[in-house]
Amino acid sequence: GAGVSQTPSNKVTEKGKYVELRCDPISGHTALYWYRQSLGQGPEFLIYFQGTGAADDSGLPNDRFFAVRPEGSVSTLKIQRTERGDSAVYLCASSPSTAADYGYTFGSGTRLTVV
Amino acid sequence: LAKTTQPISMDSYEGQEVNITCSHNNIATNDYITWYQQFPSQGPRFIIQGYKTKVTNEVASLFIPADRKSSTLSLPRVSLSDTAVYYCLVGEGANNLFFGTGTRLTVIP
Numbered sequence: 001g002a003g004v005s006q007t008p009s010n011k012v013t014e015k016g017k018y019v020e021l022r023c024d025p026i027s028g029h030t031a032l033y034w035y036r037q038s039l040g041q042g043p044e045f046l047i048y049f050q051g052t053g054a055a056d057d058s059g060l061p062n063d064r065f066f067a068v069r070p071e072g073s074v075s076t077l078k079i080q081r082t083e084r085g086d087s088a089v090y091l092c093a094s095s096p097s098t099a100a101d102y103g104y105t106f107g108s109g110t111r112l113t114v115v
Numbered sequence: 116l117a118k119t120t121q122p123i124s125m126d127s128y129e130g131q132e133v134n135i136t137c138s139h140n141n142i143a144t145n146d147y148i149t150w151y152q153q154f155p156s157q158g159p160r161f162i163i164q165g166y167k168t169k170v171t172n173e174v175a176s177l178f179i180p181a182d183r184k185s186s187t188l189s190l191p192r193v194s195l196s197d198t199a200v201y202y203c204l205v206g207e208g209a210n211n212l213f214f215g216t217g218t219r220l221t222v223i224p
Contacts, residue, residue: 004158035214042202042214043159091158103149106158 002026004107006092012113013082021077021110025094032075033104034067035091043091049075082114119203124219133190135218137203140184145207148179148186153200153217162201163188190220198222 005024013019025032031050035043045059052072060066064082069075079086089111093104120138127133139148147166151159163170165177165186176189190197202217 040216042200042216045213093158103151103161103164104159106160108157 004092004094004105006090006107006110008110009108010111010113012115015082015084015114017082019079019082019112021079021090021112023075023077023092023094023107025073025075025092026105027073029094029096029105030072031095031097032069033093033095034075034077035093037089037091037109039088046077046090079112082112084114087112087114118213119205119215121201121203121215121218123216124221126221126223127193128223129194130192133193133197133220135188135190135201135203135220136185137188138185139203139205142183142205143207146183146205147207148177148183149204149206150175150177150188151202151204151214153202159202159214193220193222195222195224 004026007022011019023032033048034046036046037043047057047060047067048055049069052069064080067075067077077090089109091106091109093106095104121135125135147164149164150162152162153159163172163175163177165179167179167183170177178187178189186203188201198221200217200219202214204214
């Protein structure tokens, strides 16, 4: 597609359940980023992939969060034993390169609500 | 990681030029300055990026003084549809990660 696609757009889950959030980056973009945005705040970095490998996962809040990008394209963010504090919009972005002369293209996000 | 400081909010009337200034005193030699715009229920959208002096595109201009410790995003003749949150980021490539809380611009009819 022309842009970054994220599915589902909305997800409501019960506390303690497992969820997967999917990101389809722009074709050919080697860099992929996950961010989390809480109401009234700016996006907060979670993890960054260069190709298939996680180049920086320092933003993942704890070991309940995990992300993969097995073929260097689609990425899945996985959250185990969800907590109400995990409720936020999860944003994915991709870039042709990690070079600073490219901006990131963001998807519209997945709004996760943990009840 | 260079942090940025922006005004929390700004109001402007339609048709006026809006200038949003961002401070980044700890900017590093290899850092670029990037601005994003975000509407409700959407991801941030890239507006403009620069390293020094002035950059202009069809949407905005970015002014960067010689010491690069600040930058100013200039939006000419704003319309109601420019109401959004504007983020200033400083960093190099994958380090360009810190969004902060941004500046909430409200354009008034």
